[in-house]
Amino acid sequence: MKITVVGAGAVGASCAEYIAIKDFASEVVLLDIKEGVAEGKAMDLMQTATLNGFDTRISGTTGDYSQTKDSEIAVITSGIPRKPGMTREELIGINAGIVKDVATQLVKHSPNVTLIVVSNPMDTMTYLAHKELNLPKNRIIGMGGALDSARFKYRLSEALNCPASDVDGMVIGGHSDTGMLPLTRLATRNSVRVTEFLSEERLAQVSEDTKVGGATLTKLLGTSAWYAPGAAVSSLVQSIACDQKKMFPCSTLLEGEYGLKDLCIGVPVIIGKNGIEDIVELDLNDDEKTKLKESAEAVKKTNALL
Numbered sequence: 001m002k003i004t005v006v007g008a009g010a011v012g013a014s015c016a017e018y019i020a021i022k023d024f025a026s027e028v029v030l031l032d033i034k035e036g037v038a039e040g041k042a043m044d045l046m047q048t049a050t051l052n053g054f055d056t057r058i059s060g061t062t063g064d065y066s067q068t069k070d071s072e073i074a075v076i077t078s079g080i081p082r083k084p085g086m087t088r089e090e091l092i093g094i095n096a097g098i099v100k101d102v103a104t105q106l107v108k109h110s111p112n113v114t115l116i117v118v119s120n121p122m123d124t125m126t127y128l129a130h131k132e133l134n135l136p137k138n139r140i141i142g143m144g145g146a147l148d149s150a151r152f153k154y155r156l157s158e159a160l161n162c163p164a165s166d167v168d169g170m171v172i173g174g175h176s177d178t179g180m181l182p183l184t185r186l187a188t189r190n191s192v193r194v195t196e197f198l199s200e201e202r203l204a205q206v207s208e209d210t211k212v213g214g215a216t217l218t219k220l221l222g223t224s225a226w227y228a229p230g231a232a233v234s235s236l237v238q239s240i241a242c243d244q245k246k247m248f249p250c251s252t253l254l255e256g257e258y259g260l261k262d263l264c265i266g267v268p269v270i271i272g273k274n275g276i277e278d279i280v281e282l283d284l285n286d287d288e289k290t291k292l293k294e295s296a297e298a299v300k301k302t303n304a305l306l
């Protein structure tokens, strides 16, 4: 299984590292436009192979797409990240051009590739990839909800004072500070709804902390985070590569599901060897439906800037 990661920056390199450590892929190609960076990070990562015990071969290239030929999965992390105080939507001007160009090049060299879009504003970049490439909709996946859900579970475990592995929960909606919809009503601790343990006020705080999870880290780090984003992408890649058929909230093109169409937004999907193999329709209550609709309207507003 050959996997390409475009953008050898913070998220791309972290994603390549997690893919290698999980040791399910034969080959990872890192591609960047900054001379030598992808080659350097690939070599540095390869020098961890004996230490971390993996056999995945990682190589790097400065802009040579022929090296990515016949990739089965490609991840797009190229573009600029936000700085403290910025929203993801403010990145659209620069990142739209980059994502369009990168996606086109990837498909030219790997016509059967499944794409995972990470660059922000991610829902709009995923929609852009659909519009530009005309690939079957199952082969373009936007990564946001897998990360936001991991952050939600972290915040829930903090509130419950329990290990994160005891907690389950999901964030759907747009991948933005205001558009995310952490599903507190459905979250559980060992199959018991968290609403049994936490007050409405505490859950509202968990929800708010989850929604600004990226902004909180950007303020601390001076740029956007990479460990959890890289790990989240690698989980999607593994679910495709190993046909795990795991459920993640991902940005997907909706055609009437959830009463929404002509946009990409985060909803639960099944990820397997064919990319998005199914869209799962949750039985949302009226409040959740209203919030998802508002989130979709905001995503469409950003899409209109393309």
Ligand SMILES: NC(=O)c1ccc[n+]([C@@H]2O[C@H](COP(=O)([O-])OP(=O)(O)OC[C@H]3O[C@@H](n4cnc5c(N)ncnc54)[C@H](O)[C@@H]3O)[C@@H](O)[C@H]2O)c1
Residues within 6 Å of the ligand: 006, 007, 008, 009, 010, 011, 012, 031, 032, 033, 034, 037, 077, 078, 079, 080, 081, 082, 091, 095, 098, 101, 102, 117, 118, 119, 120, 122, 143, 144, 147, 175, 223, 224, 225, 226, 229
């Ligand atoms: N979807 C998510 O959940 C999520 C999470 C974190 C970050 N992000 C987004 O991912 C993107 C990358 O973030 P980062 O922190 O890794 O940024 P970064 O600046 O560390 O890395 C981006 C890399 O892309 C490269 N690049 C730029 N234009 C390119 C092109 N045309 N071809 C190939 N490479 C190119 C740059 O040289 C750089 O190395 C940002 O847009 C960020 O907002 C998304």
